[in-house]
Amino acid sequence: MLRRTHSLAGAISGYVVCPNLAGILIGSLAGVIADVDEPKGSVGRSMLLISYPLNRAVGHRTFTHSILFSSLLFVFTLVITAIASSMLHTHFTFEFAWAVLASTGSHILLDMLTGRVAVFWPSKKKIGIKMPLSMYFIVDKAFFVCLALSSIFVVFYHWRENTIVSSLLAWLQ
């Protein structure tokens, strides 16, 4: 899938497990990070020092598209959150790590719908639906439209759940 589709899916996934602005931001960033293994892609081009050697070492849709990578990012986010909450004397939360796991998971699932992914890397076996490039863009566009409509629903739901707005809506009814 294209970057915009992964970013939107990540934002929605992040919001589902961490229902606030941080969940959306973390989700949209973590939703695209897996494509750092492709130096020709928009994510990889912005991080050539990492993407080029990574692609040479393991290829595309391997390590960064695996359960192992998602789990490592989950643990990394937990550690960073624990350090930050300790330094800032704030409440420790698992929510940010769940947002990272959900959005990296959404990336893997979406890529499996339009191609093959080494989800169990270091096992080299790739799993997913292989399709021609012309079909890839059609499926990507269809998913993007569905996700955009879903995000409108999520925003409306959150907006309605907001106490000020819901009290206003209750007053209008």
Ligand SMILES: [Zn+2]
């Ligand atoms: Zn990918």
